[in-house]
Amino acid sequence: MNATVETTAILYVDGVSVSFDGFRALNGLSLFIEPGEMRAIIGPNGAGKTTMMDVVTGKTKPDTGTVLFGGRHDLSRMDEASIADLGIGRKFQRPTVFEMHTVWDNLVLAVKQRRGVFTTLFARLTGAERDRLDEILAITRLTELRDRSAGTLSHGQKQWLEIGMLLAQEPALLLVDEPVAGMTDAETEQTAELLRDINRTRSVVVVEHDMSFVRALGVRVTVLHEGSVLAEGSLDAVSANERVVEVYLGR
Numbered sequence: 001m002n003a004t005v006e007t008t009a010i011l012y013v014d015g016v017s018v019s020f021d022g023f024r025a026l027n028g029l030s031l032f033i034e035p036g037e038m039r040a041i042i043g044p045n046g047a048g049k050t051t052m053m054d055v056v057t058g059k060t061k062p063d064t065g066t067v068l069f070g071g072r073h074d075l076s077r078m079d080e081a082s083i084a085d086l087g088i089g090r091k092f093q094r095p096t097v098f099e100m101h102t103v104w105d106n107l108v109l110a111v112k113q114r115r116g117v118f119t120t121l122f123a124r125l126t127g128a129e130r131d132r133l134d135e136i137l138a139i140t141r142l143t144e145l146r147d148r149s150a151g152t153l154s155h156g157q158k159q160w161l162e163i164g165m166l167l168a169q170e171p172a173l174l175l176v177d178e179p180v181a182g183m184t185d186a187e188t189e190q191t192a193e194l195l196r197d198i199n200r201t202r203s204v205v206v207v208e209h210d211m212s213f214v215r216a217l218g219v220r221v222t223v224l225h226e227g228s229v230l231a232e233g234s235l236d237a238v239s240a241n242e243r244v245v246e247v248y249l250g251r
């Protein structure tokens with residue numbers, strides 16, 4: 001694994017393979033995300049999308065290949081906590097907010113998690129931290145709901161709150177797994193807007209099956225199939241690709 005590659009990519013994944021009991025979940029996967037980019041990853045079930053996220057976040061170690069963050073951090077040698085500390089945030093498919101706490105307190109807990117539990121659990125937020133959380137409430141469309149307990153939010157609002165909790169940790173790169181599954185059409189549209197807002201200051205990788213949502217994002221799309229990249233380009237370009245239609249979109 002070579003950590004001296006020259007690259008401008010914030011996320012550099014090159015020739016990565018991962019096998020589980022002889023089955024190749026990733027097979028020479030190469031993917032390069034530039035700083036400030038938002039990328040959508042699509043592909044059939046079992047294509048390797050989740051495994052790709054697992055490799056980037058340190059949950060799964062690649063058998064071969066190179067995974068670099070910011071051109072110099074070799075993620076294949078780091079554990080999950082160190083990778084999160086570097087500035088890679090991951091939003092899993094199911095929301096895991098603290099239901100008994102208010103929206104605001106959930107965000108405060110996320111800030112405290114970032115600062116380190118032991119030193120500052122009882123310390124008050126600084127003015128700058130409060131201002132930042134107000135901004136995050138606005139970005140995640142939750143300003144009016146700040147005093148509601150998280151358990152009373154709709155499914156979509158819980159997903160936005162969890163995205164807000166990730167933002168409170170100020171990641172440079174956000175990985176988002178199927179954010180709109182189970183959302184209403186209106187929530188889906190708003191989630192596309194919300195991610196575009198977030199993408200003004202951060203790089204984002206979104207895995208999603210919902211093609212109207214991917215269209216609304218309006219970003220470059222990577223199609224995975226059998227653990228490697230089948231096609232890459234605009235949604236229109238990959239939708240016109242015969243192999244992509246055959247293995248995924250035409251189903």
Ligand SMILES: Nc1ncnc2c1ncn2[C@@H]1O[C@H](COP(=O)(O)OP(=O)(O)OP(=O)(O)O)[C@@H](O)[C@H]1O
Binds near residue numbers: 052
């Ligand atoms: N820990 C594991 N042990 C054994 N096999 C695994 C493991 N994790 C993933 N796989 C297999 O690797 C393949 C790729 O799975 P992965 O979850 O990455 O696909 P995916 O593109 O995310 O699919 P989906 O759209 O269904 O979430 C699948 O065939 C899966 O069964």
